[in-house]
Amino acid sequence: MKLTTRYGRMAVLTIGVSVALTLAGCGGSSDAGDSGTADVDLGTVNKATGAPVKVGFIGDAEAGSGALGNAIAAAEASTEYANEYLGGLGGNKIELVTCSTEATPATATACAVKLAKAGVVAVTTGVTGQDHAIFEALKGTGVPFIVSLTADAEIMGSPTGFVFQNPLAIATASAALIKKNGAKTGGFIVVDAPAATGPVEALTKPLFKAQGLGFEMVPLSLQVADPTSAIQQSINNGSDAFTILGDNAFVTRAIKSLNQLGFTGPMITNISAFQKDQIDSLPNGLKGVTTMSSITRIPEREGLSEFATIMKKFGKDIDTGADSGQVAYQTFLGFVESVNLTPGAGTSAKDVIAAMKHMPKAVPMRLAPGLTLNCDGKAVAVLQGVCNARTIAATLNAKGFATTEALL
Template sequence: MKIQRSRRRIASVMCAGVLVAGLTACGSSDESGGSTAPSADESALGVPNKATGTPVTFGFISAGAGQTINTVDEIKGGQAAVDYANEYLGGVGGHPIALKVCETLDVPATATDCANQMVSEGVSAVLGGAIGVVDSVIPVLAPAGIPLILHNAPTQMGLTTPGVFSIFNSLSLFGGPAAWAQEEGMKRVDQVVIAVPAAQGAAKIGETLFKNAGLQVNTTSIPPGTADMSPQIASAAEADPDLYHIAGSSDFCTSALKAIKTLSPQANVAIIDRCITPGSSSAIPGGYEGVKVSTSANLNPGSDSAMLFTAVLAKYGDGATVSSMTSTGYSSALGAINALNAANIADVTSAGVMAGMKSAPPTELPNSGGIMFQCNGKQIAFSPNTCSTDGILATADQVGNLTDFQRIPADPALYTMDGS
């Protein structure tokens, strides 16, 4: 297995979307270092190719601006991708796309209402980044035959319900570190997980993936709000793990990192990107220096994909910043449009879009460092809805900036469950 690297640096943005079993997305950050304003270089946009056919309506569902969450930039990223496609890519199959946006506020009943609005509107597809209450959307859209195309849909319902497409492998938040640990010859991993049902359910999947990579696994569950995790980490350290893998909220991860770096300063540590928040490094011995970060976007500023992303945001982004939050909406929308155009879609009804997504050839996922996706149901054995296998791993500096982005190619055999 060859790990592909990109060493340019960009400030990390601190939200992974949703964790594997349905942890909701974190809010966007406005602190220094959390995101950057896009720069305008219209030459990166290419040659204009304006869509001239009859309009087709796609939906876009996201949490939006709620009391504890803000995914407005995710929506702006999706809208920017659609506006760019309408002017430069011929829309979808030559048809300009009108985007109907609905905000769930991360409330299940509101999410169901959003889905019902999409059915009433007769949209041809619903796009989105990472919907924290996706299980309230799927039961409405699936019977109506409306495809739901998301950046990631990591709940059990999202992984298996026909008509849902997850173009990024959200399971790679565990599978990426597992493949990396296997590559490095590690033998033991301790998962440090926040003791809430969603995270503990995710950790069960993580245990399987690490075991598939040949590692012995222990899971240390710690209640939320535990300020001093020294006793739990000291107990875990008795087994001398080669790697600690941390999954939880940013404050949980900060406490876990503080204990690990105090008790086992030489240990390898991997975290999910939502663990990092600007300013938290001061509470961690040595900060985030050297920590591996499992992320959903490679925003290496020197890449063609990132240059296109910043140019699109500068022209169409309505003030959205260059961040993983914005990229989640942008990548899902542009990835879907590119796949449908690669399938030479002519029928832009919901049935035509459904068929187009299933028949599209391998397509590059925007802002991924070269990850390809194909929604033919054959990428991961137990999850026909997951359209790619590779993960993205980066290395953090002391304050949490990411560098050395690595695409982690994963053998599909890594993603097998008992009986799959």
């Protein structure tokens, strides 16, 4: 889905709020996301034989310290797989250099400086709350930054930034789904903080108006255990669809209230993995909820068994049902496969950037049937760093499995 109008640029800023608010939920793990399938054949061995090249990966917690550390562990397993089956990076063995931001800007800056000094040809990550600090520290080094999803417009518009999920698609797809379901007014359930409510009010409202939709802000304090009365008031004001932006716990509370109120209209969120106890706490489970992400939620879809096999073969104690590991795997191998389209590329940061900007064809995104990567700057006209224009809209059943998925 491409959007080149001024409202598209507004959507970048608007969705920035939702990305920032949902980062805490990206480590969520769910039975719905756990592949739990039998091992599959990984194909023909293609070992890297060239001199080692260093690639950086930054996570938000130390490996082994929980779901966010799970991203680092998944990146390490993905590296071993790439060296064994993908010929490494341009035929050269990848030497992964990892670092944890510990969820602070200062440590994220130090991580980026450390990796640049180590001589990495690229810095990769899944989703991090410290992407701006990392990118700022890499400025002037010539080292490209590859990230799954960001709210930072500078990264998305930079010649050295590469973004594999399109935040515009998340925003505009919400409007499209609301219209498709015949709803007239979108209620935005958002954390009651100026950094969230201000931009959403100022920027999303004009976007919805341009689509002929009404807009209703529903700010909720994180300290409010039961948001039912506030949501009921929004329904009374005409909201017949809701987009919920927050971490797993916040989103779950809002869905629970909507269930208890008997609400049957569209419920949309970009939290894509819920914990089992959260699902069990909902009167109707996740039935009818639509998630926006780059990860399939239909267990039988291609790629999930391969992912689980790779994590089992090359990693240890990796939670394959967590978004953190799935996104790290998807982003890291998307980077490797994009560079590998250009023979001999990958030995320097300059070569990596050139290879990604001149990809001869699109690369299928792992775990995302139908989505592809092409970093030639044409996926989203106003954002040269975004490599994919679309998102997967998954309608969930009560247990959190996708009953239908559509590319938007």
